[in-house]
Amino acid sequence: MATLPGIAEARQGSDAGDLAYLGGAFERHRGGYHGRPPGVVLAQMRADLDLLREVLSRPHPADARADLARTAAGITGLVAIIQHDRGDQRESYGWFATAERAAQESGDRHMLAWVLARHAMVPLNYGAPGAAAALAARARTAAGTAPTAAVALAAAVTARALAAVGDRRGALRAVADARTTAEHLDAVQAADTWFGYPLQKHHVHLSQTFTLMGNTREAYAEQEAALALTRSASVMTRALLATDTATCLSGDGDPTAAADMAAEVWQRLPDAFRDGLVRSRAEALHLTLPGVARARLGEALVS
Structure with missing residues (x-):
């Protein structure tokens, strides 16, 4: 006759279920807006954030803690992206700081590189290109040499930041780096999610780079290429x-x-x-x- 699990075994089962759920939540939320307003997406994430806080307060074995820290970095990084898009810079910086600490705790350098590259978008889009370039440089260092979405995004951020301060030569070098990396991304890294670097977003970044440089011919071409790949709302x-x-x-x-x-x-x-x-x-x-x-x-x- 089967026996009911004890309290310790039930707690372990609950932990495993919550960890699996949170991992799935990160995958589910990182798909982007799909035409939904940022505030709506943020509201839909609140229950998962509450669960994440509760699960983080529990003790976990070292391997489970590392996985949880990686998931926490991903979910809080997504919240930071949404706050950035809403224009709440202070909230965005705060969530990215949380995401960076979690990524460092996880030991996953690819997650850390992604957090830093996405964080660089905040100062880039709100008037601090020097800070953006510094964060992008940290992202590229963390990412290593393999072609990843974080490396491509960091190069694109660098291009835009240098274009914003009038460093045309440096911006063009960074454009070349972004293009080379984008050409070598596999399907996972090039996925059309907030965690990937899809070709459409690549053209969006280069549109802004060439617009800032006043290279309108190249900018128009990038805008056309981006729109041709923009199939959703x-x-x-x-x-x-x-x-x-x-x-x-x-x-x-x-x-x-x-x-x-x-x-x-x-x-x-x-x-x-x-x-x-x-x-x-x-x-x-x-x-x-x-x-x-x-x-x-x-x-x-x-x-």
Whole structure:
């Protein structure tokens, strides 16, 4: 006759089940927005974050603790990405700091490299390219020599950061590094998730790099390539690419067309996407426009 497990055995079974569930939660959440607003995705993660906190408070064997730390790094890194996209820089920095500590505890250098590369996106997109380049350099050191999504992203971040500070030669070298790495990624590393470096996102990064450099011909080509690979709703991605295009139009001497395009993009953007990264990029364009064009976009941004 079978006997019921004792308390210790039941606790171990519960731990194993929770660890397996959390590992699956990381895989499930890292797929991206799929057209959902950032706030909605964050709300859907709250129950898993509560469970993660509770499980982390328990004692675990060393091997289980390492696996749990890796999962914790992944889940908290995803929260940091969402907070970045919402424009909450302080929250994003805090969650990335948590993710980095967990990644270091796990001993998984690939997870650490991913956390650092994604963290670099925060200062990159919110006006601190020097800090972004420093984090990207740390990511590349942690990642080693194998072609991974983290290495490709770090190179792309470096390219954008150097373009932002006017280092054209350095930016072009980093573009070449990003392209070479992207060409050698396997299917797992190139997956269209927040943990991968898909070709579509590669073109998005290069669009912004060439836009910042004023290389509009190359920027337009990258925008077209990115849009050709954008099959889902991708509300934020499409808005960012359109804002890059508007910036290029201004650089090519047509600020009126630039303002009209950016204003149209903004007015069609759902309210849930009007904070954070898209607003930051639109406001940066607004500051560069002259006279009537500047007023046109300014009116749209306050409507």
